Amino acid sequence: MAAGNHSLVTEFILAGLTQQPELQLPLFLLFLGIYVVTVVGNLGMITLIGLSSHLHTPMYYLLSSLSFIDLCHSTVITPKMLVNFVAEKNIISYPECMTQLYFFLVFAISECHMLTAMAYDRYVAICNPLLYNVTMSYQVCSWMVVGVYIMGLTGATAHTGCMLRVLFCKADIINHYFCDLVPLLELSCSSTYINKVVVLCLSAFNIFTPTLAILGSYVFIIASILRIRSTEGRSKAFSTCSSHISAVAVFFGSLAVMYLQPSSVSSEDQGKVPSLFYTIIVPMLNPLIYSLRNKDVKIALNKILEKRSFLCNLS
Template sequence: FQQRRMALRNASFVTEFILAGLTDLPDLQLPLFCLFLLMYVVTVLGNLGLIILIRLNSHLHTPMYFFLFNLSCIDLCYSSVFTPKMLINFTSKKNIISYRGCMTQLYFFCFFAISECYVLTSMAYDRYVAICNPLLYNVVMSSKVCFSLMLGSYLMAFLGAMAHTGYMVRLTFCNANTINHYFCDILPLFQLSCTSTYVNELVVFIVGSIDIIMPCVTIFVSYGFILSSILRISSTEGRSKAFSTCSSHIIAVSLFFGSCAFMYLKPSSAGSMDEGKISSIFYTNTVPLMNPLIYTLRNKDVKLALRKILSRRQF
């Protein structure tokens, strides 16, 4: 113990980190820069377009699109937490981020990721009420209930982000300062700490279990009831309509929760960190890109609203 204290006293404490990035191969830097720039532009335009469309069209002022509006806002902010820095890093020789900048990035990453978990859960509940209790839909999914669900989502995100960042700030980082990732993520930072990360790992497991397993169980139970209700519908047209309203959400949930669970609900190691980089591309870059495309291309109401706005502008 005394030797450890002396080592900590003699160590130079970290004031900035170096991000290892996706790859250290020079030939891949420019192609990856172009790819992720294109993905980011499509993500921003897609989510911003969906936000404006829902805001402008009164027919889309329903609970389903209220949640979709919030999801697009989250995805827009979420992708902007690390993608601009990631793009700069592809073009610079040394990918440096300050200690404060790293902790700020970690906080907002956790906040928007947890928010997305609960918004997707609220959307599953909305679909459950719409299909299983259509006559009570307007009463159950009142504006007060919708606002309460969203407030609860943001409150859980705030608490989760504060827990992760608060316990991360308590760790001491000594000489090692190269993060084996393209942004300041929780598990790669643990590997650099020169103090015990046991409490932090416990926090990750508890908060991760609450924010991934609890929403997943809620979504699975909701879709269990939805599936049983759909199978009781006699007409083929009614079944296909019910399935089409849920399919977009199922795709979004599978992508987001699957990649999150793979990253955070398993033991961490140097090898798994490299796998984790690939997995994290799905929930940091692909999901915010895919969500507006999934909900736009597979949704008749959104396509109709878009046609109306475009025809109005042309007129």
């Protein structure tokens, strides 16, 4: 991804979240704390699911995959952001910028489709429980996860390939805290028509289509839940879906604000706020949402803590 013949600019300057010096250290500490919680939460979720045999089900297999995506998604953005808070000049080279853009897109697009796969899992579990073990077999889940990553890699390759053909002449200050599509296109000194068409089409496909699929799943899920006679049964069914609905609302809402609003309305400064949600806040919140609102995860965590406490007492 070297600049070579593609661009006259060999490095960019990231404007970051704010230009006020007095806010740099507090923001560094805030986002360092968020990143630590993100890493611990997602690694903890992956480890907990791996160690707890009763969590070896399709639902938690997909959840562990989501945690892996969130961990990688945050790691692509946050460490460089933290360095920029304490560095004198927030420089990122052209190859580093294109690499960050590529992997950001891989995991952002993958998360869109992973949330869709999780919605389908809940649909099968509630609407067709008798066929659940057949429909959501280990082989099917594995192929779903592979498909999610293929979507992510394909979309990222298309976006980044189009970005590599764009020329950057003099403007080198990216008014953002990482290399994102829209702020980069604003710096171009060549035609970006093809890029904007690709951004609009793929953003619609990767945001609008999964959103419709998830909404459609939940229409059938809610209809099935309302047919359950017992209050306890309805409550249990709703509780298994509530955490997923929360994660979907925050993630897709912030993505839509960033990528699907008209260019006449969008502002790079305003775009930083929704970007914070889907790049930093959502990867931190997902393990918290799924652990705090899920009885099975709480039970598994308590068992592991009790087992560890028992072994410590023996020693």
